[in-house]
Amino acid sequence: MKNNSILKYGYLMKSLLLNEEEPIYGKYGMLRKQFLKEHRSAKYQYLLLTGKLTEHLNQIDQEARKQVEILMEQMVKKQGATEELKAQDQMKWVRLMINIKSSAEEIVVKNTIYM
Template sequence: MDKYIYDESNGLWYELQGDYYIPCLTLPAEKENKPIGLWGQRHLRYLKEYKRVTYTTLLTNGTLNGYLVDIDEQAQDMFSRLIKQMAAKEGITEMLKVENQMLWIQRMGNIQIRAREIINTELIFN
């Protein structure tokens, strides 16, 4: 028996494994392979656990990495924008940082936690 055979009816190659011929399938290569940041990794984990169909579709189309990079960029932009807007609305300035560093750290930490929660709700776990 041949190790590999080609089926002209469907255009697939098959490999002999044991007594069976298994199709030789590969995933399409993605155009760009940019690194995925923290937000993209969180969304990837969410897709794998709770949105298997979406994950599988993106993976087999070869668009998963680009999609995750886009989510990561959106989340990072949203995080920066939310931090600036919340700090301005609550009157947290550089002057407060000079006068009372511990209060500034406490309030900025609180803002970051709220911003992360908003991003998780609207982008990552949606």
Template sequence: MNTNSRNVTYSTVGDYQLPNLTLNQPRKPLGKYGRLRRTYLKEQRPVLYHTMLMNGSLYPHLMEVEQNAAAMKEHLMTELLKSNPAPDKKSRQMEWVQHMNSLKAQAEELVLTELIYS
């Protein structure tokens, strides 16, 4: 039996009336940084996580973090390359790969510290 009260529908389950609640499903899957932020909130800030989940602001927040983190990483990589130029890619390929991996790790650490785990 369904009844309506303040635009909320209820279903009878046994002796109880339970609200028919649905969460808005994300349209686009989360990327790496959005998933990391979600895990951080869930494990380290559970009250905030559940509040955002229930009021519908969690997914927009995670998408914003995802976009900001990607933009920040891109910007940091550009700045790090300016201050620490990479060796010639054609003649010193392994050194170039090591250098780029090192810069990427530095940028990633800053993104995680400043955006994901704060």
């Protein structure tokens, strides 16, 4: 928090401004925010009042995106979703990729967002 004095109506008054980052978080940051509001309200209030909420949500969103990407790469190799399969049977490849992404997101949401 920044403490700035402002002159208003001839009086010097304190102005409390939160020094927060720009919100750049997406899906995972929004899920984390909702989770904190509903299930960890003390932590949510602390982060909000100290001006660290946006920074926390940006960080969680970035970490979750990286984890999903890493898990998807591992699952693609393990389950054989190759370019060859894509060329031979595109619909099978699409279904496999959708399942892989859903599985990776489920793991990340459970282990990162809802912790």
